[in-house]
Amino acid sequence: EPEVTQTPSHQVTQMGQEVILRCVPISNHLYFYWYRQILGQKVEFLVSFYNNEISEKSEIFDDQFSVERPDGSNFTLKIRSTKLEDSAMYFCASSAGRMNTEAFFGQGTRLTVV
Amino acid sequence: GQSLEQPSEVTAVEGAIVQINCTYQTSGFYGLSWYQQHDGGAPTFLSYNALDGLEETGRFSSFLSRSDSYGYLLLQELQMKDSASYFCAVSLGFQKLVFGTGTRLLVSP
Numbered sequence: 494e495p496e497v498t499q500t501p502s503h504q505v506t507q508m509g510q511e512v513i514l515r516c517v518p519i520s521n522h523l524y525f526y527w528y529r530q531i532l533g534q535k536v537e538f539l540v541s542f543y544n545n546e547i548s549e550k551s552e553i554f555d556d557q558f559s560v561e562r563p564d565g566s567n568f569t570l571k572i573r574s575t576k577l578e579d580s581a582m583y584f585c586a587s588s589a590g591r592m593n594t595e596a597f598f599g600q601g602t603r604l605t606v607v
Numbered sequence: 608g609q610s611l612e613q614p615s616e617v618t619a620v621e622g623a624i625v626q627i628n629c630t631y632q633t634s635g636f637y638g639l640s641w642y643q644q645h646d647g648g649a650p651t652f653l654s655y656n657a658l659d660g661l662e663e664t665g666r667f668s669s670f671l672s673r674s675d676s677y678g679y680l681l682l683q684e685l686q687m688k689d690s691a692s693y694f695c696a697v698s699l700g701f702q703k704l705v706f707g708t709g710t711r712l713l714v715s716p
Contacts, residue, residue: 524702541702549703597650
């Protein structure tokens with residue numbers, strides 16, 4: 494069964510450092526997303542991406558964040574200068590359709606900022 | 608803004624039926640989805656209601672009433688493996704899911 498894969502599964506970084514979280518969406522999907530989940534809280538939307546550009550972003554997705562699809566398979570989330578409050582599980586997701594009727598999530602990258 | 612409220616925790620026994628409610632304050636959404644998340648795992652899609660009424664998928668059913676700003680997930684013939692967190696989510700805007708507060712379901716023998 495096709496799946497969304499994310500690497501690494503766990504990343505520890507020092508405050509102020511840049512991190513890149515990587516995702517390989519399902520191959521025939523056209524819509525890509527990043528969500529985050531702070532421990533014990535709900536899943537929060539960060540950004541959606543379609544046709545090589547951002548479609549929508551939340552207020553969380555400020556200038557410290559960027560996304561890129563560097564090639565035909567990878568989708569990355571970069572945090573330029575990490576803060577303690579960026580510590581969370583980051584989920585990549587993809588969907589075939591526009592209305593997000595069924596988004597397939599990866600297993601997540603647990604980011605710990607120390 | 609949008610808000611989706613769910614009970615924080617529900618407990619039930621194996622074989623029982625449980626209903627997880629979701630009340631929301633939002634407008635202009637395309638549909639209501641339900642996702643399951645086991646501890647440490649990824650959210651997994653369960654069900655989607657674009658229209659009012661009941662959608663049935665095996666042991667799981669989901670209901671939406673836009674006039675009441677309310678939906679629920681019904682789980683039948685509960686199994687131990689159903690112990691997880693369940694989130695309702697609305698599809699907003701171009702491509703965006705806004706998740707509810709989540710309900711932790713504990714199934715006991």
